[in-house]
Each structure stands twice: as C-alpha cells, then as structure tokens.
Amino acid sequence: MKETVSDDIEVRIFQQAKGGNKECGDTYFSLLEEKYFLCAIADGLGNGPIARQSSQIIQTILQEYHSETIDELIYRCNEYMVGKRGAAVAIVKVDFISKTIQYSCVGNVRFYMLHDGSKMIYPLPVMGYLSGRPQKLNTQEYPYKKGDTFLLHSDGVVIRSPKAALTDSRCLYGLYKAIEESIASDDDATFIVGNLLS
Numbered sequence: 001m002k003e004t005v006s007d008d009i010e011v012r013i014f015q016q017a018k019g020g021n022k023e024c025g026d027t028y029f030s031l032l033e034e035k036y037f038l039c040a041i042a043d044g045l046g047n048g049p050i051a052r053q054s055s056q057i058i059q060t061i062l063q064e065y066h067s068e069t070i071d072e073l074i075y076r077c078n079e080y081m082v083g084k085r086g087a088a089v090a091i092v093k094v095d096f097i098s099k100t101i102q103y104s105c106v107g108n109v110r111f112y113m114l115h116d117g118s119k120m121i122y123p124l125p126v127m128g129y130l131s132g133r134p135q136k137l138n139t140q141e142y143p144y145k146k147g148d149t150f151l152l153h154s155d156g157v158v159i160r161s162p163k164a165a166l167t168d169s170r171c172l173y174g175l176y177k178a179i180e181e182s183i184a185s186d187d188d189a190t191f192i193v194g195n196l197l198s
Contacts, residue, residue, distance in 0.1 A: 001176070004030060008096045009037050011194045012176045018047045018156070019185035025051025026154045026190040029062045037094040038066050041109050041190050042077075042087045043154040045129060051188070054087040062091070070104045070139050074130070078106075082132030089130050092152055094144070094196065101150065101196075104139035106130055113142065113150040114166040122162070148196045149175065156189030158182070 002013040009032070017024035025047040030039040042058040044051030057080045062073060070091045077089055088107020095102070103111045105125035113121040123140045149166050151159075157179065159165055169175035172195045183189045 002030070004032055006032055006197075008198045009094060009194055009196055010172050011037070011039070011192060012172060013190075013192045014176065014180055014183075015190045016156075016183060016185070016188070018188050021048050021188075023049050023052050024190070025055060025188045026156070027052065027055035027058055028190050028192060029059050030192065031062065031066050033066070035095065035097050037096070037194075038062065038091070039152065039192050039194070040089065040091040041152055041154050041192065042089045043107065043109055043188070043190075044087045045085045047188050050085055051087075054081060054084045057081065057084075057087070058089055070102050071137050074104055074106065074135070074137060078130040078132060078135055081130045086129045086131035088154075090125065090152060092150070094194070096198070099144055100141050101144050102139060102141045104137055106135055106137070108155045109152065110155075111150065111152050112162045112166060113144070113148060114163070115142065115148050116145055117147065118167075120163045120166070144196050146196060146198055150194045151175075151179075151191065153179075153191035154189060156183070156187035157191045158184075
C-alpha cells in the first residue's frame with residue numbers, strides 16, 4: 001500500500017499483478033503539489049510485460065508535464081502509444097484552490113465520488129483505448145466538499161455496489177481494506193482511494 005497524506009487530502013493505493021505474473025500490466029501515478037493532487041491509472045491491453053510497456057507511458061508523461069490540463073496530458077499519452085499495444089487511461093486532478101475535481105478517461109478505468117455524504121457521482125468514460133489514433137475526450141469537473149471520498153480503479157477490481165462501499169466505510173483505511181479483501185487474483189488490479197480533508 002502506498003499512502004499520501006497532507007492537510008488537503010489522504011490517499012491510499014493498491015496494486016496487484018495477475019496470479020502467476022511477475023509484472024502488473026497496470027501502472028498508477030500520483031503526485032501531490034501545493035495547489036493540486038494528480039493521479040492516474042493506465043491498464044495496458046493484455047497482461048504482463050507487454051501490457052506494462054504501454055501502461056508505463058503515463059508515468060513518464062505525467063511526471064514531466066503534470067502542470068498541463070488533463071486533456072493535454074491524455075493527448076500526449078496517446079501520441080506515445082503509436083506502435084504499442086495500447087492502454088485504457090484515466091486521470092483525476094484535485095484542485096485545492098477552486099475545490100474542484102476533474103476526471104477524464106478513455107477505456108474501462110472507473111471513477112466514483114461520494115459527494116456531501118450521499119450523492120454518488122459516476123461519470124461515464126469514453127469507450128476504447130489509447131493507441132495513437134485520434135481521440136475524442138469528455139473531461140468532466142465537479143465541485144467537492146470536505147469529507148468527500150473518491151475511488152479510481154482498473155477493471156481487475158470488481159465492486160458489486162460502489163455506493164455501498166463508499167458510504168459504509170467509516171474511514172479511508174476501512175474502504176481500502178474492504179476493496180482489497182474483495183480482489184481476486186485472475187487479473188491485474190489497481191485502485192486509488194482518496195478523502196478530501198479541506
């Protein structure tokens with residue numbers, strides 16, 4: 001488990017390779033700056049080293065260009081997918097100044113946010129995957145309040161009721177453990193859970 005905690009946000013990250021594989025085909029990224037938090041999950045097509053070759057592109061791009069918009073980052077990632085297997089990619093940016101959270105995804109990486117203790121936000125991703133071909137994006141932005149919780153996960157994480165998982169957990173660690181215990185070993189699995197603290 002990787003953990004990030006500041007006055008503004010608490011984050012916990014889990015990753016597991018498919019049973020029998022040494023390398024996970026998923027890659028995650030997280031970065032905490034003074035004014036924002038940026039995280040992403042890329043799910044390379046297939047599994048193992050070939051899938052990871054595609055998914056690792058997000059780490060390189062986001063580390064270098066993290067101050068750019070989400071759209072610019074996804075377009076950059078897409079350019080670097082030419083000639084590779086391809087990957088589903090989702091990026092989340094929390095802006096501590098404007099108190100907003102942005103999400104954009106191409107592929108089957110899911111995002112959920114529990115807002116104000118009861119409202120479930122579940123934006124639909126753009127279908128497909130990044131492969132170097134032209135992409136249409138659908139970046140969405142939502143206001144957040146102190147105490148709001150979010151979940152970003154690859155398709156190796158199967159949650160029967162995301163709303164119940166988010167509402168029933170009394171703390172972020174409890175949410176993390178509940179999801180972790182539900183994960184099987186038949187696919188690469190990555191998830192990021194976060195709690196907005198200010």
